[in-house]
Amino acid sequence: MQQAEDFRAESRALAAILEDLPEAEFRRATQFKGWTIDHVLGHLHLFNAAAEAALQGDEAFAAFIAPVLRHMQAGKPILDCQFPWLNGLSGRALFEAWRLGAESCADAFAKADPKQRLKWIGPDMSALSSVTARQMETWAHGQEVFDLLGLERPEQDRIRNIAHLGVATYAWSFRNRGLAVPEPAPYVQLTGPSGAVWDWNAPQDREFVKGSAVEFAQVVTQVRSIADSGLQLSGETAASWMNIAQCFAGPPETPPGKGIRYKTEA
Template structure:
């Protein structure tokens, strides 16, 4: 699966900007809920392992996820739940273990049947969807690290998979908030990093989202407010969608307020 290699490459892109950091610098808070870099990498690491366990077997995933699910049922946040599991792993040692495990997970998914059904915290998903979710989360959480360190990420065509996930989850965005899913879905026309034009849905001049794939991905991953992008929405459905888009699982999350997420200068 190409998405497995894309996940590997996105991991390496984030790891590259972490390499110069000292252990102490991993304690810097980002603009994402004040999570530190350690929080971000620990979160990515824990769910990469969860994905690997799900590919291994239903039983392996169930055993791994049981304490996490029990903690969530008690109202403990995912950020808090990762630390007993990490057992003191922090800073550069955590970064190195995250990279090593991510590469092993990418290897496993690259050799897997893309259609294989896997257990997860929510509904079952295909192996292809699972590794695409790992790519998405690495890219999305990587954004707050790039922002904190004042760096601009060099984007690649692999962002197309994240944009596709954003388009595919329009129904989820509305249902998750108890809203009726509007029809027809907006036409989406995005320009990739190479200049390629990507389109989803039937062309509609009065119901559409147009812009760059990177900014669209930022909005559906909630790393930017749509008002802080150059995305153009036409029609009320497209505007409502972009105002609350959520391509990831879990309860409804509001996007960051306009101006709240930005690159450090």
């Protein structure tokens, strides 16, 4: 399953910039809700392990996720739910655990049937969708780390998986907010890092989103404001969508305002 290798590559791209990071740097706060690099790695590590447990079957997943769900149902923020499982793991030790866990998760999904149905905290999903979500979350949370360290990520065409997820969650972005879904969905035409051009939905002149696949992925994962992108929008539906786009599960999140998320000076 190529998507498993794309997830592996995404994880390695993040690992590469943390390889020589001093211990104290893992406690630096990012622009994402004040999460530290430690918090980011803990979050990714927990849910990579959860996805791997889901591959092992319904019982394995239920046993793994039960303590996390208890904390969620008690009203604890998602960040607090990871601390008991991490059991004090932090800094370089957490980095090594996350890196090894990501490789193990990629290995497991590489051998899986893409159509296998997996239990999750939300609706069940296919193995292919699950590992694509792992790539998306690694890429999105990785962005805040690249931003904090003042680094530009070398993007690759595997970004197409995240762009596809962004398009596929068009209706979800509206329904999650209790809004009617405008039809038809806008035409989407994006250019990948290699110069490849990808498109989704029926071509039309009135409603469309065009531009960089990386910038589109940044908007639908809410790591950048649409106002800070160079995306070309046409039509009321396209504009409405890009202002609330959310390609990840959970309650509605307000996208960042203009200038809120950016690469800092190294």
